[in-house]
Amino acid sequence: MSLLESVRGPRDLRELSATQLEQLAGEIRSFLIRNVSRTGGHLGPNLGVVELTIALHRVFDSPHDPMVFDTGHQSYVHKILTGRQEGFPGLRQEGGLSGYPSRQESEHDWVENSHATTSLSWAQGLAKAFQLRGEDRTVVAVIGDGALTGGMAWEAMNNIAVDAGLKLVIVVNDNGRSYTPTVGGIATHLSSLRTDRRYEATLNLIKQRVRSAPVVGGPVYDLMHGFKTGVKDVLAPQGLFSDLGLKYIGPIDGHDIGLVERALESARNYGGPVIVHCMTLKGRGFRAAEQDEADRFHAVGAIDEETGEPLTANPKRTWTDAFRDEITEIARTHPSVVGITAAMLHPTGLDTFAREFPDRVFDVGIAEQHAVTSAAGLAAGGLHPVVALYATFLNRAFDQLLMDVALHHQGVTFVLDRAGITGPDGPSHHGMWDTSLLTMVPGVHLAAPRDERRLAEALRTAVGIADAPSVIRYSKEALPPELPAVAQHGSxxxxARATDSQVLIVAHGSFAGLGVEAGQRLGAQGIPATVVDPVWALPTSDDLIELCRTHRLVLTLEDGGVNGGLGARLAQDAARAGVWTPVRSLGVPAEFLDQGSRDQVLERLGLTAQAVARAAVELAVSCTEAGTGTTEPQDADQHRAGQHSADQHSADQHSADRRAAES
Incomplete structure (x- = not known):
């Protein structure tokens, strides 16, 4: 039996010798490489925290002492050490282990934390609760140097520092990078701590001299203490933390289990908030990751566990690839266009733009709020910023979008990658909230392109909008084949169109092909349907409303939330224009959706061609039986009230549609 197989929980670690702990660390790395290379996941971050996590579980008593992992993608080793080894073949798969901490999986997971910079606030709140309840428990927060570029972390730090009795240990996992090398002033400060070894050597020399001197009184001690502080400031500047009043330990080698344990024990025994600064190497122990300077295998798909090469041959061109090429081409002919991202230069596709025009692309770190308001300032100064984010992270900067960009009528383009159902990363990463938020923003322009050609056209249109925010959203999936229009109806x-069409299917973005297939199935059932793509979903076009007027039923398909989404907005705008055709929306319900492949999640939601067609048949029949038409009902006020509550109605109807599809 290997050492790893004998570890069923954290207490098993405390019986191991130093030699056995080193052996265990090697076995864990082999286990991670073998399993994550098959399932995909966050490999590099977890290879970097093996010794650190072992030390954490030897010093602290989890779950009595909560451990909060910022972002949570580096919690695989924590899962291994808390009895979940057998679940790793199903990592990030439907019904399997989550790629982040999960309270459903284990009592050792306190926070399902998968967005960055929140761990310190969680930890402060937990520690304060224990303090007020008189419970002797220590809370540990593990945060990376990348997350320390986010403002929320420093808001928490500001509050932690003024509570001297708070039993909280902040472990800074400093590998010099989030996805890619960490940028900004915080990174520069940590780098100075990380690279200057003179402090410890000089301090040791001082200690030797003092120990050999005669016993001295208080004034000389104070002088020596002041000298020590001065040495710290000169040789290993840490004023950033000490000025806040926080006890600081480090920097220390995060791969030396003994050193880390002693530092953590000192921090635990101190009885107040302490920062333990550990230096680690992302991807440690996997040669391919260590040699990859781009992101050191931050996240991988299925790869060869020896070479690190992807197992999928000839990967298909993605939406991100298309954006990468188009924005770089636009930058060549539009000198006012600049790019902004929040620690996601490569994942969002701004990297080529940055290489060709390094002075025009700004990576602000994990600070979406700053990114958006900074973009407003750039626009006010005469430039056109393109802010590239994952769709799920737009949530974090909604106030800035609303009050700094839209209120000030600034021309800023937002490009939202990973929009809609994303799959294996689970509920926190589905890009399903943005459209519901954006429908509330006055003046916003939103496009969900259906293919690469429409993406390029939308992007060129967006960078020409100077007085309002514009948004382009697309999936993480491979690009679909080009889907040409068979006709135009204004904009x-x-x-697809049918003679005597009764049903109008409005298909947004990645669901355009789904709409066409569902329309064909409806036609085969004797219900003629027309399928349209509005191109620009917001603002709602008069041309789309006129099409609604000429049909008995409008069915919208959107890869986003139905509550307050694009279909609900269309229903409201149609009602305001005096069009009373029923509008029914099929999309993502307001639920936190578990991980699975995109196709698996969509099937669970009834968002397949067969299920959509069945739901449409049921709706079309019910509308026909009710005699619904395009004339205004006698009680128009009542009908208008019903239209204005279309958000909730759409959600209720979606559930009914799913039941119909399942039957």
Missing amino acids: VDVL
Whole structure:
């Protein structure tokens, strides 16, 4: 039996010798490489925290002492050491282990934390609660140097520092990078601590001299203490933490289990908030990751466990690839266009733009709020910023979008990658909230392109909008084949049309192909349907509303939330224009959706061609039986009230549609 197989929980670690702990660390790395190379996941971050996590579980008593992992993608080793080894073949798969901490999986997971910079606030709140309840428990927060570029972390730090009795240990996992090398003033400060070894050597020399001197009184001690502080400031500047009043230990080698344990024990025994600064190497122990200077295998798909090479041959071109090429081409001919991202230069596709025009692309770190308001300032100064984010992270900067960009009528383009159902990363990373938020923003322009050609056209249109925010959203999936329009109805692309069409299917973005297939199935059932792509979903076009007027039923398909989403907005705008055709929305319900492949999640939601067609047949029949038409009902006020509550109605109807599809 290997050492790893004998570890069923944290207490098993405390019986191991130093030699056995080193052996265990090697076995854990082999286990991670073998398993994550098959399932995909966050490999590099976890290889970097093996010794650190072992030390944490030897010093602290989890779950009595909560451990909060910032972002949570580096919690695989924590999962291994808390009895979940057998679940790793199903990592990030439907019904399997989450790629982040999960309270459903284990009592050792206190916070399902998968967005960055929140761990310190969680930990402060937990520690304060224990303090007020008189419970002797220590809270540990593990935060990376990348997350320390986010403002929320420093808001928490500001409060932690003024509570001297708070039993909280902050472990800074400093590997010099988040996805890619960490940027900004915080990174520069940590780098100075990370690279200057003179402090410890000089301090040791001082200690030797003092020990050999005669016993001295208080004044000389004070002088020596002041000298020690001065040495710290000169040789290993740490004023950033000490000025806040926080006890600081480090920097220390995060791969030396003994050193880390002693530092953590000192921090635990101190009885107040302490920062333990550990230096680690992302991807440690996997040669391919260590040699990859881009992101050291931050996240991988299925790879060869020896070479690190992807197992998927000839990967298909993605939406991100298309954006990467188009924005770089636009930058060549539009000198006012600049790029902004929040620690996601490569994942969002701004990297080529940055290489060609390094002075025009700004990576602000994990600070989405700053990114958006900074973009407003750039726009006010005469530039056109393109802010590239994952769709799920727009949530974090909604106030800035609303009050700094939209209120000030600034021309800023937001490009939202990973929009809609994303799959294996689970509930925190589905890009399903942005459209519901954006429908509330006055003046916003939103496009969900259906193919690469429409993406390029939308992007060029967006960078020409100077007086309002514009948004382009797309999936993380491979690009679909080009889907040409068969006709135009003003600004609306008609993708399929039928004589005497009764049902209008409005298909947004990645669901355009789904709409066409569902329309064909409806036609085979004797219900003629027209399928359209509005091209620009917001603002709602008059041309789309006129099409709604000429049909008995409008069915919208959107890869986003139905509550307050694009279909609900269309229903409201149609009602205001005096169009009373029923609008029913199929999309993502307001639920936190478990991980699974995109296709698995969509099937669970009834968002397949077969399920959509079945739901449409049921709706079309019910509308026909009710005699619904396009004339205004007698009680128009009542009908308008019903239309204004379309958000909730759409959600209720979605549930009914799913039941119909399942039957």
